Amino acid sequence: MDITTAVYNAARDGKLKLIQKLLSNKSAEELEALAEEKTQGGTPLLIASRYGHLEVVDYLIEHCKANVELGGSVNFDGETIEGAPPLWAASAAGHLPVVKTLLKHGASVNNATLTNSTPLRAACFDGHLEIVRYLVEHRADMEVANRHGHTCLMISCYKGHKEIAKFLLDKGADVNRKSVKGNTALHDCAESGSLDIMKMLLKCNARMERDGYGMTPLLAASVTGHTNIVEYLAHQPRTSREERIDALELLGATFVDKKRDLLGAMKYWRRAMELRQPGDKASSLAKPPLDPPSLPTVVLKK
DSSP states (O other), X not given: OOHXXXXXXXXXXXXXXXXXXXXXXXXXHHHHHHHXXXXXXXXXXXXXXXXXXXXHHHHHHHTTOOOTTOOEEEEETTXXXXXXXXXXXXXXXXXXXXXXXXXXXXXXXXXXXXXXXXXXXXXXXXXXHHHHHHHHXXXXXXXOOOTTOOOXXXXXXXXXXXXXXXXXXXXXXXXXXOOTTSOOHHHHHXXXXXXXXXXXXXXXXXXXXXOTTSOOHHHHHHHHTOHHXXXXXXXXXXXXXXXXXXXXXXXXXXXXXXXXXXXXXXXXXXHHHHHHOOSXXXXXXXXXXXXXXXXXXXXXXX
């Protein structure tokens, strides 16, 4: 095993004494070079930060002059994150002491991965409230979105992290910010099924808008089968009769398609039918005709 791999493995396992032994006879230039060498796409500092080995992190920065901004590949839950700086890895893994020491040594609080995920977004994703607070206190930008346009507030709502969502809203996060596909935090909340967060967003003047696919938060809750969200939004004064009908019909279809519950589907379809035809012909709402499907264009090849 070469020394680069040995130092990387020792940093991953938190074996400071072994690292000190391996590097005991190296010059300052050799130490700095070894600290920037990558194994499996990552540096020793990155892997030590990911696993929360504070003493190793301090040693690599102070003794080896490791670059606190140098990103690399790091694995989380079977997914390889590319271009992740050490601060991102520590934030994602929930290691507050490492986060503090990296910032103390000059790490940029908004340095992002190749997909533009910031350390703050990483902490929001996995529900690390104390790290979220610390990063915001040190000027982390709450509105930096990843490549899909998803903000810290959106991911907190999608993951159901109520306290983090509340903290971000209290700090002024944009409740109506849209992603690349036009969804808002309300859509993400509707898909996750968190009614408490939904109520909190609405109190902060979240707007019920359609995304790029024409889906409202109410329809998003219907298609994912979150009956608590559907029932709450369907009874909001801002929700029209037509929107209630569409949501109940879609919820019924979801019960058949995803839950294999025909009786549950019939219950929601009956409610939709009663709303559509309440007994008074004058107030009945006819179901709009379906547009005929467009025929595919046939391309002939030689």
